[in-house]
Structure formats: structure tokens, C-alpha cells
Amino acid sequence: MNFYLGIDFGTSGARAVVVDEQGCIQAEGRFPFEKSEVSELANSWQKALFSLLEGIPQELRREIRAIAINGTSSTVLLCDAAGKPVDTPLLYNDARGAVVIEELRSIAPANHTVLSATSSLTKLMWMSQLPSFAQAKYFLHQADWLAFLLHGQLGITDYHNALKLGYDVEELKYPKWLENLKIKIHLPRVVTPGTPIAELRAEIADQFEFRRDSMVCAGTTDSIAAFLASGAKLPGEAVTSLGSTLVLKLLSDTRVEDSRYGIYSHRFGDLWLTGGASNTGGAVLQQFFTKAELESLSCEIDSSKVSELDYYPLLKAGERFPINDSNLLPRLEPRPTSNVEFLHGLLESIARIEARGYELLQELGAERLTQVYTAGGGAVNPTWTAIRERILQVPMVQSVNMEAAYGTALLAMRGVG
Numbered sequence: 001m002n003f004y005l006g007i008d009f010g011t012s013g014a015r016a017v018v019v020d021e022q023g024c025i026q027a028e029g030r031f032p033f034e035k036s037e038v039s040e041l042a043n044s045w046q047k048a049l050f051s052l053l054e055g056i057p058q059e060l061r062r063e064i065r066a067i068a069i070n071g072t073s074s075t076v077l078l079c080d081a082a083g084k085p086v087d088t089p090l091l092y093n094d095a096r097g098a099v100v101i102e103e104l105r106s107i108a109p110a111n112h113t114v115l116s117a118t119s120s121l122t123k124l125m126w127m128s129q130l131p132s133f134a135q136a137k138y139f140l141h142q143a144d145w146l147a148f149l150l151h152g153q154l155g156i157t158d159y160h161n162a163l164k165l166g167y168d169v170e171e172l173k174y175p176k177w178l179e180n181l182k183i184k185i186h187l188p189r190v191v192t193p194g195t196p197i198a199e200l201r202a203e204i205a206d207q208f209e210f211r212r213d214s215m216v217c218a219g220t221t222d223s224i225a226a227f228l229a230s231g232a233k234l235p236g237e238a239v240t241s242l243g244s245t246l247v248l249k250l251l252s253d254t255r256v257e258d259s260r261y262g263i264y265s266h267r268f269g270d271l272w273l274t275g276g277a278s279n280t281g282g283a284v285l286q287q288f289f290t291k292a293e294l295e296s297l298s299c300e301i302d303s304s305k306v307s308e309l310d311y312y313p314l315l316k317a318g319e320r321f322p323i324n325d326s327n328l329l330p331r332l333e334p335r336p337t338s339n340v341e342f343l344h345g346l347l348e349s350i351a352r353i354e355a356r357g358y359e360l361l362q363e364l365g366a367e368r369l370t371q372v373y374t375a376g377g378g379a380v381n382p383t384w385t386a387i388r389e390r391i392l393q394v395p396m397v398q399s400v401n402m403e404a405a406y407g408t409a410l411l412a413m414r415g416v417g
């Protein structure tokens with residue numbers, strides 16, 4: 001038998017999923033991150049990776065044909081010539097690079113995706129001013145470094161991770177303007193996600209009793225891995241993530257970019273994965289209700305009835321997509337005495353923002369929306385799904401799977417054909 005291993009390094013933990021050739025799950029493992037010292041971050045990732053490998057049932061390990069890893073987008077680190085981190089990695093949400101944005105603005109084209117405090121390129125510029133930079137040879141993303149631990153090749157990434165480093169995913173090359181940065185570092189060679197890179201290092205294969213010819217493939221980012229897991233694959237198919245925030249992703253034949261709304265597109269084979277992220281979402285629901293209340297109150301909502309309550313649920317002022325207004329105030333009034341009615345108004349208002357988001361993507365040139373898969377904590381709420389179906393007027397379809405690790409296992413399988 002041939003099995004395929006996907007490993008997801010997410011925000012709160014790492015997960016592993018082993019699938020067979022039919023995409024059926026054969027084994028799963030979890031490694032929750034503990035609060036570790038920042039200086040121990042890279043070590044703790046390595047520990048998580050090896051502990052996940054160890055946790056795979058022994059009889060499956062010998063049958064694993066390919067492995068891929070996804071990391072959180074824009075989590076990056078600098079390594080020396082041997083691949084040893086020269087300083088602590090910078091996490092996806094680390095915004096200390098804000099101080100170099102003005103300098104970057106003079107180099108990168110106006111409104112480019114890299115012009116954000118948390119982009120990989122901003123982080124590289126910020127790190128290049130630290131004393132530890134003198135020992136740095138390679139700049140890597142989290143997924144690249146973890147894959148290096150398995151295959152031993154330094155300086156390789158995929159074009160999903162490389163987007164926020166400024167890599168031109170249309171031309172498939174680093175743009176000319178990047179040369180003006182004058183940072184002395186090896187930028188990673190960029191390959192298609194899933195590309196076979198090299199066999200598992202012999203020591204690792206022997207230590208964990210994997211087969212020696214297990215192929216380690218190029219990875220991706222966590223959110224693209226979750227998209228892959230859903231099963232969406234045709235233009236017009238979308239995945240809405242109802243997590244703490246509301247994130248839309250729509251597959252399209254055409255690339256859509258609009259920095260005013262934070263809209264950008266990832267290359268997705270011959271298609272484009274276009275999307276935007278709103279500040280509304282589950283975090284606002286959580287402000288008013290517990291998980292148990294969300295479940296019980298939702299059961300009492302008549303999803304076929306239109307709620308007259310017109311909210312714009314936000315935790316604080318400011319929105320980017322689908323309305324670009326940094327001063328937009330949360331609108332959560334009037335609050336009815338009935339909690340069922342209040343929640344109905346909230347769920348329906350978020351669904352309207354979702355619908356407006358897809359409308360905006362289509363106005364800017366994306367494919368016509370045909371069906372929507374759902375991921376994230378809100379995906380389990382059938383009342384919300386019914387409300388969304390009424391408002392979006394397209395079928396809501398069940399995701400094949402919602403785990404990024406599952407999507408990454410599929411990437412490994414496709415990578416080796």
C-alpha cells in the first residue's frame with residue numbers, strides 16, 4: 001500500500017494526517033503547542049514534528065510514499081549555512097516590521113501585497129538590521145525549514161509561501177525591484193507546491209522506521225491547505241472560513257488584486273485563488289454567547305424567516321473587506337430582549353457581509369460564484385448554513401474535510417503523481 005502524510009503547523013498546534021490512495025484517513029495525530037519561550041520556538045517545532053512522526057502507527061510508517069508540510073503564512077526564520085536558526089523565528093502575526101514599511105514603500109510597487117507590517121518581506125527587512133543577521137545565510141518560511149529537517153535541502157520554498165515575500169507568481173520569478181533591497185541573503189528557490197524535493201534523510205527514515213524512499217514534497221500555507229481539504233476545485237467554487245474572522249476564498253480563471261480591500265490572489269495550478277478577509281466573524285459572537293449558547297439558541301431560530309436587524313458585527317472600529325473604512329464603527333444596536341432574535345440578527349448580518357464579499361470579488365473580475373464550502377468553528381451550525389444559503393443563493397456543500405493537514409496529505413499524494 002502507498003500512504004501519504006500531511007503535516008500542518010497551525011496557530012495553536014501541529015497536526016498529522018495519513019491518507020491512503022483514495023484519500024481515506026488512516027491515522028491522525030495532534031501536538032498542541034505549549035507556551036514556550038520564544039528562544040525555544042524552533043526547537044519546539046522540531047519536537048512537534050518528530051513527536052508527530054513517532055505517533056504514526058508503526059505499520060503505516062513503512063508505507064508512507066510522500067510527505068508534505070504546511071506552515072502559517074509569513075512565519076519566517078533565518079538560518080546559517082547548516083540550516084541552524086541564527087535567531088528566533090518571527091511568527092505570522094509579528095508586526096515589529098512596521099518600522100521598515102516606509103523604506104520598503106520606496107522599493108516595492110505601490111499597493112503591493114508585501115507592503116504590510118506582517119509580510120515575509122517586511123520581516124526579512126526588519127531582521128536584516130539585527131546583529132544576528134551577520135551569521136544568516138538562508139531566509140526560510142516555517143514550512144521550508146521543517147521540510148529541510150526531513151529532506152536536508154536548504155533554500156527551497158513553494159509559490160504559496162513565497163507570495164508575501166514578493167515573488168511574482170504570474171511570471172514565476174523574483175521581480176527586478178527586489179534586487180534594490182540589497183540584503184545579502186539566499187532567497188529560497190521557488191517551486192510549485194507539492195513538487196517532490198528529495199527523499200527523506202536516511203537517518204530520519206531509520207530513526208522513525210519510515211521507508212527509505214519516502215519523498216518529501218514542497219509544502220504550502222495553512223489556509224491554502226484547508227482550501228485543498230475542502231474538495232473545492234472548479235472555478236466559481238468557494239470556501240468561507242467562519243472562524244474568529246470571516247475569510248472568503250473563491251477559485252477563479254482570472255487573477256483579482258485590489259489592495260484597497262486587501263484582496264489578492266494565490267496561484268492555484270492553472271487557476272487563481274482569490275480572496276479577502278473581513279474583521280467580522282465568530283469572535284464577535286463569542287463576545288455575547290458561549291459555545292453552548294450558540295448551539296442551543298441557534299436551534300430556536302427559524303432560518304427561513306428574514307431578520308430585520310441590520311448589524312455590522314465588529315470587535316472594534318475598522319474594516320477592510322468588503323468595506324474599506326478604517327473608521328467603520330461596530331453596529332450592534334438595537335439589541336432585542338430576546339437572545340434568539342439577537343443571535344438571528346447577528347448570524348444574518350454576517351451572512352450579508354459574506355454575500356457582499358463574494359459580490360465584490362465578482363465585480364472585480366472573479367468567476368461567478370457557484371457553490372460554497374464552509375470551514376472554521378461556525379461550519380458546524382446548520383441554522384447558519386441555512387440562513388447563508390438563503391442570502392447567498394447558491395448551494396452550501398459539505399467539505400470533504402476541514403483539516404489543513406488533510407489538504408497537505410493530498411498535496412503530497414498529487415506531488416508524487
Ligand code: ADP
Pocket residue numbers: 242243244245281282283284285286291294295298375376377378379380381384
Ligand atoms: P479561529 O479562526 O480562531 O481558528 P475557529 O475556526 O476555531 O477559529 O472558530 C472559532 C469561532 O467559531 C468562535 O469565534 C466561535 O464564535 C465560532 N463558533 C463556534 N461554535 C459555533 C456555533 N455553533 N455557531 C456559530 N459559531 C460558532
